[in-house]
Amino acid sequence: MDLVVIAGFLGSGKTTLLLRLAKHLSASGNRKIAVIENEVGKIGIDDETLREEGLNVRELYSGCICCSLRVNLVTTLLELERTQQPDLVIVEPSGVAGPGQVADTLTGYGGHINHTIITVLFDAKRFKAIQDLSFPLMTGSVESADLAVLSKIDLVDPEALPALDERIRSIRDDVPILHISTERDEGVEDFLCKIETLLSAPDEPPTPIDESTTAVRDVLPGAVAHAESRTIRFPTAHSGADAANRIAQALDVIVKRLHVGGCRMIGHIKAIVRDPKGGYLVLNITEFDTPAQTRGNLAQRVEEASIRLNLIVFGVDREDLARWVDEALMPLSSAT
Ligand SMILES: Nc1nc2c(ncn2[C@@H]2O[C@H](COP(=O)(O)OP(=O)(O)O)[C@@H](O)[C@H]2O)c(=O)[nH]1
Numbered sequence: 001m002d003l004v005v006i007a008g009f010l011g012s013g014k015t016t017l018l019l020r021l022a023k024h025l026s027a028s029g030n031r032k033i034a035v036i037e038n039e040v041g042k043i044g045i046d047d048e049t050l051r052e053e054g055l056n057v058r059e060l061y062s063g064c065i066c067c068s069l070r071v072n073l074v075t076t077l078l079e080l081e082r083t084q085q086p087d088l089v090i091v092e093p094s095g096v097a098g099p100g101q102v103a104d105t106l107t108g109y110g111g112h113i114n115h116t117i118i119t120v121l122f123d124a125k126r127f128k129a130i131q132d133l134s135f136p137l138m139t140g141s142v143e144s145a146d147l148a149v150l151s152k153i154d155l156v157d158p159e160a161l162p163a164l165d166e167r168i169r170s171i172r173d174d175v176p177i178l179h180i181s182t183e184r185d186e187g188v189e190d191f192l193c194k195i196e197t198l199l200s201a202p203d204e205p206p207t208p209i210d211e212s213t214t215a216v217r218d219v220l221p222g223a224v225a226h227a228e229s230r231t232i233r234f235p236t237a238h239s240g241a242d243a244a245n246r247i248a249q250a251l252d253v254i255v256k257r258l259h260v261g262g263c264r265m266i267g268h269i270k271a272i273v274r275d276p277k278g279g280y281l282v283l284n285i286t287e288f289d290t291p292a293q294t295r296g297n298l299a300q301r302v303e304e305a306s307i308r309l310n311l312i313v314f315g316v317d318r319e320d321l322a323r324w325v326d327e328a329l330m331p332l333s334s335a336t
Pocket residue numbers: 008009010011012013014015016017046095151152153154155180181182183184268284285286293
């Protein structure tokens with residue numbers, strides 16, 4: 001069994017790239033693939049998205065595999081190996097996990113792993129903000145990476161990229177770096193080739209566990225998570241597009257409230273909406289000034305929908321966050 005870990009800060013494009021990799025590897029090598037998704041909070045969004053795409057997904061909630069869920073990751077791997085014998089397991093640690101710690105946890109796994117490949121994504125657009133938020137997380141990530149990826153390069157001036165490479169290389173000068181935009185399909189082929197190459201290298205000897213790595217709660221100050229699951233009953237039926245718009249606007253209200261309320265940074269705000277007729281919509285926000293990115297469609301006529309929401313933001317009060325979410329979602333279900 002091989003393992004590919006796709007790590008990186010919240011919202012840096014891990015799930016999007018993971019999906020490309022899983023599809024490519026199952027098509028090209030006829031490999032049996034399983035995915036382990038770990039999200040902070042009680043409600044997972046990405047695992048549902050990936051299941052919609054037909055992948056075999058296990059989820060680990062409520063914490064992050066690099067600390068509290070260490071044991072779970074190992075038992076999930078053992079269970080996968082026993083029941084399904086996948087050729088390859090792709091692990092997406094929560095966006096606040098230190099990949100080095102994930103790697104250490106994996107060395108505690110008793111089963112046989114041929115290769116463990118650690119990829120770390122760095123969101124090119126938010127590079128500086130993430131670095132300012134937690135330099136130790138960035139340093140630790142680069143140190144343990146087999147491959148560093150500057151993601152979302154479509155969102156930055158190409159001339160800014162060499163400085164970001166240099167920043168990564170100043171932490172470790174031998175780390176391979178790729179530039180990727182899944183949005184424009186740039187660099188994705190190179191990424192897939194690189195992973196194939198790493199997977200075909202001779203088997204690795206096990207590395208010793210390093211217990212000295214800092215716990216994530218110490219390297220990501222001020223992170224606040226909130227998860228929520230509720231049903232929206234629109235007072236009158238809406239077209240799917242109209243309903244989607246209203247929900248996107250409600251998320252926008254949360255973003256504005258966060259901004260005014262002194263939030264330092266959005267880790268991610270994700271929502272998955274389903275209607276009883278099978279419609280499905282995913283919304284994603286990672287910045288104050290960019291509206292929700294949406295994927296999928298709701299049914300033609302929507303009277304009611306379930307929404308699952310997962311937010312991780314920095315520098316606000318937990319109770320305030322819960323209240324702002326409630327205040328923004330409540331009007332969707334009441335007549336105006
Ligand atoms: N512009 C742009 N957006 C991207 C790219 N890759 C992912 N995204 C968007 O970034 C958001 C977060 O992506 P996701 O894969 O869920 O990130 P994760 O939280 O790290 O798993 C989503 O709205 C994606 O559509 C990219 O290459 N360019």
